[in-house]
Amino acid sequence: MGQQETVATSLADTVREGIGAALAQVDADLARRYPGDPGTRQPIHTVYVPGDAFTAGTLRSWGDQALAMLDEHAPDAAALAGVLGLSDELAGPVYERVRAKLEREPVEDLRIDFEDGYGLRSDAEEDETAARAAALVAAAYRDGTAAPYMGIRMKCMEAAVRDRGIRTLDIFLTGLMEAGGLPDGLVLTLPKVTYAEQVTAMVRLLEAFEKARGLAPGRIGFEIQIETTQAILGADGRATVARMIEAAEGRATSLHYGTFDYSASCGVSAAYQASDHPAADHAKAVMQVAAAGTGVRLSDGSTNVLPVGPTAQVHEAWKLHHGLTRRALARAYYQGWDMHPGHLPTRYAAVYAFYREGLEKAAARLAAYVAKTGGDVMDEPATAKALSAYLRRGLDCGAVDTAEVARLTGLTRTDLDGLAGRGVMSA
Template sequence: MTHGGTVSTTFAKSVTDGVAGSLAGVDAELARRFPGDPGTRQPVHTVYVPGDALAPGTPREWGAEALALLDAHAPDAGALADVLGIDAALAEPVYARVRAKLESEPVEDLRIDFEDGYGVRADAEEDAHAARAARLVADWCGKDSAGSPAYAGIRMKCMEAAVRERGIRTLDVFLTGLTETGGLPDGLVLTLPKVTYAEQVAAMARLCEEFEKAHGLAPGRIGFEIQIETTQSILGPDGRATVAPMIDAADGRATSLHYGTFDYSASCGVSAAHQAPDHPAADHAKAVMQVAAAGTGVRLSDGSTNVLPVGSRDAVHDAWRLHHRLVRRALARAYYQGWDMHPGHLVTRYAAVYAFYREGMARAAERLAAYVARSGGDVLDEPATARALGDYLLRGLDCGALSSAEVTDASGLDRARLEQLAGRRAPAS
C-alpha cells in the first residue's frame, strides 16, 4: 500500500540494525575468507628444474630448445595447425605469438626443485645449490630482461619428519640469500609439497612469520603454494574433506593449490600406465580443490604429463597432440595453470592457451559490451557471467594471447573497466 508517494513498511530500524549486528561476525568472516581474485597476473604454467641443474641461462635455453623443436617439426603455421587441429583462421596469429613468446618470455614461472627432482644430497651441497638459487632468482626477478621468468622460487622438501629439518634449512638459506642480495622480489614463489595434515601448512606459515619478524618485513609478505599430491590432502582419516582446512591453516598465506599428478595417482593405486591429469582420480581431486579455493583468492594449477616430445617426428607430434589436448581440457575446466616438464611442452602450452583465448575473444567481447550497454543480444548475462567474461579477456591479455587494442576495439572497454567488471581487487602494494 502506498500513501502520498511513499510505501508502507513494518520493520522498525531497530530490527534492521539488530539483524546487521547479528551478522557482523559473518560479514567479517566472509571478507576474510573469501576476498576474491588477488588482482594479479597468474602464470599459465610452472616449469620445474632440479636445483643442481639450474644455470643463469636456463629459461632462455628452454626457449631456444622449444624453438628448435618447432623449426624441426612444425616449421610454419599450417604445419602446427595440422598437427594440433587448430582452426585455419587462428593458425597464423597463434603461431606468430608462440614464436614471439618463446623468444621473449619462454618460462613464465620457474620452480627450482629441491624435492623429488633433486633427491637427497650432502648438506653442504644442498646449501650451495640453495644459495645459488637465491642469487639467480634475485637476478631474474630483479630486472626486466628478455628471457627472464616473471615468477620464480623453490620447492623445498616437505614437512615429514625424515626430511623436515633439511627442508627448513634450504628454505632459510634461500630466503636469507635473497634478503642479503637486495630483498624478496615481487615474483617470489615458494612451494610446500606432500602435505598430509593442516598442521604442516600451519608450520610453514609459522616459518614465514618468523622470517618476516627477523628481517623486519611486513606481516604476510611471504606466501606459499600448497601441493596437493596425497590422498590425505583431499580426504582426512575422519572422512572429512581437508583442502579447506589447509587453506585456513595458512592464515592468509596460501597463494595457490598445485595438483601433483603422479604422487597423487600412485597414492590412489593407479598403475603407472594410467597416471595422467585426465584420470578420474585426478578429476575428483581437482574438483575438490576447485570448490575449496573458490572465492578465497587461492588459485589452482593442474599437474603435468610425463610424455615428452622427443625422438622421431611422429613421436614428437604424438606427444604434442596429447599435451595440447590436456591443456585445452584443463582450460575448459578453469585450471588456468599447469606444469611443463620439457622445453617441447612450451610449444603446445602456448599454442593451446593462445588458441583458447583468441577463438573466444570476439564473442566474449560482444557479450560483455552488450551487458555494459544493457542492449540485450541473444544471451541474457548476469553479473556473475560478466565477471567470468571480464576475467577471460584479462587472462588473454596477461599471457599475450590478446592485445589491448584488439580487446578494446572488440568490446569498447579498457583494462581498468575490465578489471572492475571482473571483480579484481587492487593488488597489495
C-alpha cells in the same frame, strides 16, 4: 517536485537492526574467507627444473630449445595446425604468437626444485645449491632476465626431510635478502602436504623469517601442493584442503595438483597415471570448490610423456599435451606444470587458441552487458565478471592485445579490472 510518497511497512527498525547484529560475524567471516580473486597476473604454467640443473641461462635455453623443436617438427603455421587440429583461421595468429612468446618470454613461472627432482644429497651440497639458486634468481631480477615468477620447491614437512627443507628455505630466502631483498615475483612451493598442521608450521616458519629480517608481516606467501589422498579427504571425513587454506592464514597463493604422487597414492597403476584420470578429476574438483572465492588459485599437474625422438613421436606427445592443456582450460584450471622445453610450444598454442577462438563472442557479450543492449544472451553481473576475467587472462599471457579488446568491447584494461571487481569502472 513534491515530497516522496511514503509506503506502508509492518516491521519495526529494531527487527532489521537485530538481524544485522546477528549476522555481523557472518559478514566479517565472508569478507575474510572469501575476498575474491587477487586481481594479479596468474602464470599459465610452472616450469620445473632440478636445483642442480638451474643456471643463469636456463630460461633462454628453454626458449631456444622450444624454437628449435618448432623449426624441426612444425616449421610453419600449417604444420603445427595439422598436428594439433587448429582451424585455418587460428593457425597463423597462434603460430606467430607462440614463436614471439618463446623469443620474448619463454617461461612465465619457474620453480627450482629441491624435492623429488633434486633428491637426497649431502647437506654441504644442498647448502651450496640453495645459495647458488638465490644468487642466480637475484641476478636475474636485477638484469631483467627473470621470469615474471620464480622460486623454489623445498622438501616437505614430513619428519624425515623436515629439517633439511627448513634449512634450504632459510638459505634461499637469506641469500635473496643479502642480494637486495625479496623480488615481487617470489613464489615458494610446499609439497606433499597431508595435514593442515603442516601448513600452520610453514606459516610459523615464514613469520619467524619475516621477524628476523624486519619484513612486513605476511610478506611471504606460498603454494600448497596437493599430492596425497589425505590432502583431499581427512580421516574425519572432511575436505582437508579447505582446512589447509584456512590454516595458511591468508598466505596461500595457490593449490597445485601433483599428478603422479596423487595417482600413486590412490593405487592407480603407472600406465594410467594422468591428469585426466577420474581420480585426478575428483581431487581437482574438490580443490576447485574449496578454493572458490578465497583468492587461492589453482594449477593442474603435468604429463610425463616428453616430446622427444623422431617427428612422429614428437607429434604424438604434442597432441597429448595439447589435449590435456585444453581440457584443463575448459575446466577452469588456467595453469599447469611443464617438464620439458618441448612442452612450451603446445602449452602456448593451446592457451592462445583457447583465448583467441572465444575472443569475439566474449567481447560481444561483455560489450552488450555494459551497454545494457542484451543481445541473444542475458548475462548477469557474475557472468560479466567471468567474461572480464577471461579477457584479462588472455591479455596477461599474450594471446590477445589491448587494441583488439578495445576495438571489440570499447573497454580499457582499467574497465576490465573494474568489471572483475578490481578498481572502479571508468566512465
